Amino acid sequence: MKPVIIFRHAAVEGPGYLAEFLDNQAIPWRLVKIDQGDELPGSIAGFSGMVLMGGPMSVNDDLPWIPAMLNLIREAVAADIPVLGHCLGGQLICKALGGSVTPNPVKEIGWGEVTVSLNEAARYWFGDIENFNGFHWHGETFSLPVDAVHLLASNYCENQAYAIGKHLALQCHIEMMPEMVQSWCDVGLDEIEQSMGSPAVQSVAQIVENLPLHCFFLNKVATQVYTQWIKGLAN
Numbered sequence: 001m002k003p004v005i006i007f008r009h010a011a012v013e014g015p016g017y018l019a020e021f022l023d024n025q026a027i028p029w030r031l032v033k034i035d036q037g038d039e040l041p042g043s044i045a046g047f048s049g050m051v052l053m054g055g056p057m058s059v060n061d062d063l064p065w066i067p068a069m070l071n072l073i074r075e076a077v078a079a080d081i082p083v084l085g086h087c088l089g090g091q092l093i094c095k096a097l098g099g100s101v102t103p104n105p106v107k108e109i110g111w112g113e114v115t116v117s118l119n120e121a122a123r124y125w126f127g128d129i130e131n132f133n134g135f136h137w138h139g140e141t142f143s144l145p146v147d148a149v150h151l152l153a154s155n156y157c158e159n160q161a162y163a164i165g166k167h168l169a170l171q172c173h174i175e176m177m178p179e180m181v182q183s184w185c186d187v188g189l190d191e192i193e194q195s196m197g198s199p200a201v202q203s204v205a206q207i208v209e210n211l212p213l214h215c216f217f218l219n220k221v222a223t224q225v226y227t228q229w230i231k232g233l234a235n
Contacts, residue, residue, distance in 0.1 A: 002048040002234065003028040007069070009055030009088060010035050012183045016175035017219050018051065021226045027233070040068050044076045048233040052089025054173065058140060059091045059101045070096040082166040082232040087138055090161070090169030094142035097164070101142050106156050107195045108136035109188075110202030111214055114152045114160050114172055121149040121163050125228050132221045133214060134160070134172030136200070137184060141171065156200040166232030174222040178211045 004022060006015050006029055015022075015031065022029050030047075032038045035055075044050055050072065057063060073096035076083050085093040091101045114134045116126045134154070144150060144162050152160035152172065160171045185192065185204045195201045 001028060002046060003030045004049040004051060004233065005030050005032060005041070005044070005047040006051040006053065007032050007034055007040075007089070008053050009057065010053075012180065012187055013054045014180075015051065015053060016177050016180050017215075017222050018175045018226060020177075021223060022230075025230060027230060034065055040065060040072060044072050044081055045079065047081065048235070049230070050076045050081060050083045052083070052085045052092050053175070054087035054089060054137070057088065059088065059095045066092075073097070077164070077167060079234070080166070081234045082168075082229060084167075084229050085169040086173055086175055087171060090171055091140065091142045093167065093169045094145055097145035097148075099143040099145040099148075101140050104139055104141040104157050106198045106200050107139040108154070108156050108198075108200040109192055109195060110136060110200075110207045112136050112154050112156070112172075112200060114154045116152060117150050119149060119151075122151045125151060125161075125163060125168065125225055126221070127224050129221060129224060132217065134174065134221075135176045135181065135214075135218065136172050137188070138171060142169065154200075166229070168225070168229055174218055174225060176215055176218055178215050181207060181211055181215070 008014050111133045113131055115131045116122050141157050148162040148164050150162055154160050162169050
């Protein structure tokens with residue numbers, strides 16, 4: 001089977017639980033570390049799926065790798081190779097497909113409830129799950145590209161996920177594991193402290209309280225979602 005290609009944009013924002021899930025399913029994967037200067041492949045044709053992780057940058061930043069990444073996303077969609085985006089990754093998919101990424105009314109950092117939409121596509125991706133505590137760390141939000149179906153919303157960000165057929169974009173994070181959350185808090189402590197005026201930003205103490213339990217339930221959500229996503233992998 002062709003491997004899934006995973007793009008990492010920051011050292012602490014790796015594939016997390018997704019890597020564990022793919023390993024358990026015996027699905028090969030390859031990590032491209034944009035943060036370390038790895039080159040993008042010239043084509044997506046050699047891969048069964050394309051995954052984009054999060055990162056502190058904006059899709060609207062003038063970064064040399066972004067135009068090429070947008071082209072790879074468009075190539076994957078045209079070739080029916082499933083794309084999965086987490087946070088920045090979901091915003092990259094949005095921009096590649098003609099949508100817009102703009103500031104969210106408030107910054108979201110920490111655990112917060114997201115509600116699953118009442119439509120057939122949402123039921124496909126999330127099964128019987130009606131709501132769950134997602135992990136958030138973003139200041140921007142994406143619009144829904146043409147043909148996208150709304151999947152998730154939170155109290156502070158209406159567009160938390162959308163799907164276009166077998167392609168899935170998430171604003172919130174479902175890939176988190178306890179050590180990832182802790183490392184994000186360590187690296188992002190200044191941002192948390194500077195953003196405490198937002199009603200959707202938690203303190204580090206709030207974020208790490210009952211952390212293993214939070215991640216245990218989030219991993220169950222991720223298992224449901226990733227199980228559906230791998231059904232679309234190209235041969």
